[in-house]
Amino acid sequence: MTPFQPDRPDATPCATAQAGFSAYLDSAMSGVEMVAIHAHLASCTACAEEFSLWRDVQRSLGELGPAAMPARLQPQLRSAIAAERTRETYLPLHRRLLHQLQETVAPAALRLAGGFAVAITIVAALGWLIAAPIAVEANDDRLANLLPAHYLYSQVPPQPIRAAQDEPILVEALINEQGRVYDYNILTGPRNQQVQLQVADNLLASVFKPASLFGVPVRGHVVLTYTGVSVRG
Amino acid sequence: MSDLASAIGLRAEEQGFVADLKSGSEDAFHLLIAQYSQPIYSLIARSLRDPQEAADVTQEVFVKVFRNISSFHGESSLRTWIYRIALHEASNRRRWWCRHKKQELTIDAPIENEDGETLCLADALTANGLSPFEEAAGSQLRERVTTALQTLPAAFREVVILREIEGFGYEEIAEMLQVNLGTVKSRLTRGRAALRQALTNDIATRTAQAAQTRIATNLRTVTQ
Numbered sequence: 052m053t054p055f056q057p058d059r060p061d062a063t064p065c066a067t068a069q070a071g072f073s074a075y076l077d078s079a080m081s082g083v084e085m086v087a088i089h090a091h092l093a094s095c096t097a098c099a100e101e102f103s104l105w106r107d108v109q110r111s112l113g114e115l116g117p118a119a120m121p122a123r124l125q126p127q128l129r130s131a132i133a134a135e136r137t138r139e140t141y142l143p144l145h146r147r148l149l150h151q152l153q154e155t156v157a158p159a160a161l162r163l164a165g166g167f168a169v170a171i172t173i174v175a176a177l178g179w180l181i182a183a184p185i186a187v188e189a190n191d192d193r194l195a196n197l198l199p200a201h202y203l204y205s206q207v208p209p210q211p212i213r214a215a216q217d218e219p220i221l222v223e224a225l226i227n228e229q230g231r232v233y234d235y236n237i238l239t240g241p242r243n244q245q246v247q248l249q250v251a252d253n254l255l256a257s258v259f260k261p262a263s264l265f266g267v268p269v270r271g272h273v274v275l276t277y278t279g280v281s282v283r284g
Numbered sequence: 285m286s287d288l289a290s291a292i293g294l295r296a297e298e299q300g301f302v303a304d305l306k307s308g309s310e311d312a313f314h315l316l317i318a319q320y321s322q323p324i325y326s327l328i329a330r331s332l333r334d335p336q337e338a339a340d341v342t343q344e345v346f347v348k349v350f351r352n353i354s355s356f357h358g359e360s361s362l363r364t365w366i367y368r369i370a371l372h373e374a375s376n377r378r379r380w381w382c383r384h385k386k387q388e389l390t391i392d393a394p395i396e397n398e399d400g401e402t403l404c405l406a407d408a409l410t411a412n413g414l415s416p417f418e419e420a421a422g423s424q425l426r427e428r429v430t431t432a433l434q435t436l437p438a439a440f441r442e443v444v445i446l447r448e449i450e451g452f453g454y455e456e457i458a459e460m461l462q463v464n465l466g467t468v469k470s471r472l473t474r475g476r477a478a479l480r481q482a483l484t485n486d487i488a489t490r491t492a493q494a495a496q497t498r499i500a501t502n503l504r505t506v507t508q
Contacts, residue, residue, distance in 0.1 A: 073473035077447070079454060108480045111429045112448035117326035124325060124339050128317045128346050133310070135350045141308045143354040 064091055068098050072105050200226040200262040200271035207256045212249040214241050214279035222250055222275045228268040230259040240279060250277065298362055305353045317346060320363075323450065324370045330445045331374040333381065333434060341377050345370045360459055367452075367460045371442060378438055432482035440475030447472055 068091040074080045075088050092099045139147055212220060220240030224232045232254040237247070254275075262271025304312035324345055329338035348369050356365055433441060442461065446452045452460070458468045 070473070073476050074469065076476075077454075079469070104480050104484070105476060108429075108476060108483060109448060111425060111483075112433075112444070112479075115426055115429050115433075115449055117322060117449065118329035118335065118338070120322050120325040121339055124342065125317060125321055127339070128321055128343055129314060131343050131347055132313050132317065132350055135347055136308055136310065136313075139308070140351045141306070141353055 065095060065098050068092070068095070069101060072102055075102075076105060076109055196263075196265045198263045200230070200259050200273050202273060202275070203230070203258045203260050205253070205256045206258060209253050209256070210249065211280045212246060212253070212277050214246055214281060215243075216241075216279065216281050218279045220246065220250065220277040220279050222254070222277060223272055224254055224257075224259075224275055225270065225272050226259045226261055227270055228261050230261045230268075232257060232259070238274070240277075246279070253277070299358065302353070302356060302358065302362060306356075313350065316349070320366055321346070324366065327367070327370055327445060327450060328374050330430075330433065330449060331371070331438070331442060332377060337377060341373050342370075345373050348373065364456060364459050367446075368462070371460060374442075375438065428483065428486055432479055432486060435482045436475055436478050440471050440478060443468055443471040444475040444479060 068088050071080060071084060071088050075085060078085070080088075092102055135141065139150065142150065214220070218240055221238040223236045223238055225234040225236075227233045235250065235254055237250065240246070259273060261268040263269060301312060301315075305316065321342065325338055325342045328341045328345070329335040332338055332341065345366070349366055352369075356362070360368075433444070436444065443457060446457045446460065447454075454465055454468050454472075458465050461468070
């Protein structure tokens with residue numbers, strides 16, 4: 052059989068016809084070409100026999116039919132697809148990842164958020180109990196157990212203070228740890244030497260309970276009022 | 285006009301079906317399996333040199349369809365897309381066979397054909413090696429055609445099967461194989477010619493064998 056070489060001008064009519072057998076079998080050529088091949092087959096016995104073989108091959112293939120599928124294959128395929136469906140492999144990758152995120156991370160995130168909130172509450176409570184500074188208040192004397200000094204008695208009867216006129220004398224006495232006056236200061240009233248000597252005499256004989264901090268005697272001060280008495284006569 | 289309307293209706297119906305498949309509908313996939321498992325199995329069984337593997341490859345095809353249905357955007361018909369996957373899987377399996385089995389059997393050295401495609405020598409040898417029992421059982425003609433079909437290079441065999449057995453048109457075959465129309469026509473012509481040659485050789489061989497058997501029988505009769 053001469054091979055078909057359409058580009059070559061010396062191609063024989065048989066080769067041209069045989070090259071078109073495949074398309075002729077499928078009627079996949081123009082009407083003119085089909086008529087030409089039909090005419091050639093009518094006039095050329097060799098090509099007619101060759102075409103007959105081609106047609107037999109086609110008929111045989113047609114009779115071959117589809118290969119019989121094993122009976123178990125369809126249930127097997129359904130089972131395989133069911134397994135894939137469980138794994139959600141039909142979803143696009145981003146949706147599958149998102150879904151897995153929702154399935155796994157979201158519940159964990161809820162638990163984490165809850166745990167975090169509880170932890171914050173506990174830390175804040177502990178901080179408030181331990182670390183927060185206690186505000187200093189004016190009435191913290193009792194807390195510090197700070198007790199002021201106060202007058203107890205006089206070792207000699209107190210003498211009235213004679214002054215030029217009747218007026219009160221306000222004295223600030225500074226008390227040491229032994230409850231004795233170690234200094235004084237006249238805040239109001241006459242401040243002459245006579246008055247100061249009388250005040251000093253009175254203070255020297257006076258006994259005080261010293262001020263104390265947490266039970267320990269410390270220095271303190273006491274404000275005393277004397278009545279100035281004017282003596283005329 | 286009515287053809288156009290029916291085509292549009294068919295397209296819309298397929299779109300609905302594809303949407304069901306994309307949503308993972310079990311019913312839709314059962315329908316898909318019912319509709320396509322037989323033709324896909326048949327195509328693969330005819331394409332592979334070992335039809336015993338056809339069931340496994342068919343399963344791989346449907347799993348692949350399931351996994352990749354979200355990437356199907358309707359550039360081709362669903363049928364074409366599924367057949368393309370099937371042909372690709374069959375091709376992969378053939379390549380795997382040649383790559384792995386050739387280390388065990390020296391006769392499997394790949395031979396390059398005119399298209400630059402490789403085929404195994406064993407394709408041709410095993411194809412003619414059916415047992416006498418198999419020869420006797422069933423239709424001898426069908427077996428001879430099947431055998432002859434197996435001797436064709438894969439590229440020709442695919443086109444011949446798609447055209448002659450599955451009945452696809454040239455355009456759809458071109459779309460499935462992702463080659464141009466001219467290549468489909470060329471492969472079909474050469475495949476048919478090769479098949480005709482293989483069957484003629486087979487008949488000649490059988491005739492010669494029958495003649496030899498007759499001569500041997502006659503000789504035995506004469507000597508007795």
